[in-house]
Amino acid sequence: MVIKKIVIEVGSGIDMYGEDVTKTAQRAVKNAISGASLPGLVTCYGLTKDQFNEKMIIEVTIATPYPDRVNGEEVLSIIPFGQKSIKVQEGGILTPGTSIKLANELYGTPNIVVAIAVITVYIETD
Amino acid sequence: MVKKKEEMKKFFTEFGMGVDLHGQDVTKAAARAVKEAISWRSPTGIVDLANINDKGEPTRDVLIDVIVASPYPDEVNAEEVLKVIPYGNKQLTSIKGGLKTKGMYLERMDKPEAPDYIIALACVEIYIDLD
Structure with a gap:
């Protein structure tokens, strides 16, 4: 059995309100996998x-x-x-966001978080 | 002689969007769309599938098929757009689509006859001859 690296995808995600890093990471992953398709898994690797x-x-x-x-x-x-599998490390960006008072009261923080995702896809072949 | 794409295997598809804000240049918008499509991912599997040798040359035929959708498909300069892709046998199809919307005319940056914003979309497909 051989493990082959097929593709590496990169994406970024943003949460404008509430510093929800899980949501930000989800968006980064979504962004990374959304812009490409891998028909080769079926046509080339069978x-x-x-x-x-x-x-x-x-x-x-x-x-x-x-x-x-x-x-x-x-x-x-x-x-x-x-x-x-997932590995999380320190990085991304934390930056001051909106100064709208209502938004800050609703979400508890004025900060914007930005996360980066790198996804590596391997397949097992015989 | 490179085969037609129908006779090859489709390995990878990627998509991108490009905008030209000043100058109404569809070629520039299309080139940016292609750039975005290829910039965020790396199809490493091609090294193995196309049997790329130590010099970086594929020993199997690889075809890169680009489809660009923009508001003025006839004005797209295919050669210029394909320069964005660093290597490979490339071909481009330009179709009508994308988006054109009223821009903000700035005397310093725009020509009076070309005030619109142009948005182009790109689909980049990689085909490999596995036979």
Whole structure:
């Protein structure tokens, strides 16, 4: 059995209100996987639909402020299939956001968080 | 002689959007769309599939098929847009689509006859000859 690296995808996500880093990380992952499609899994590597879960290995790395607050399981739920794993590290951007008083009262913080996601897709072949 | 795409295997598809705010230049918008499509991901599997040798040359045929949708498809300069893709056998199809919307005319940056904002979309497909 050989493990082959098929694609690396990069994306960024933003949460404008509330400093929700899990949501930000989810958006980064969504952004990374949304702009591309991998027909080659079927046409070039001969995977069938049922094999996607078993044969695909997906590694997610997130860089975000407050890495400890990220709920990894929720972030991975964005990815539809594969054997998934996640690594969260300190990074991204925390920057002062809106000065609208109402927004600050509603969400408790004026900060904007930005997270980066890198997704590496491998497949197992015989 | 490179085969037609119908005879090859489609390996990868990626999408992007490009905007030109000043000058109403569809070629520029299209080039940016292609740039965005290819900038955020790296199809590393191609090294193995196209059997790329130590010199970086694929030993199997690879075709990069670009479709660009913009408001003025006839004005897109295919050669200029394809320069964005660093290597490979490339071809471009320009179709009508994208978006044109009223822009903000700035005397310093715009020509009076070209005040609109142009948005182009790009789809970049990679085909490999596996036979």
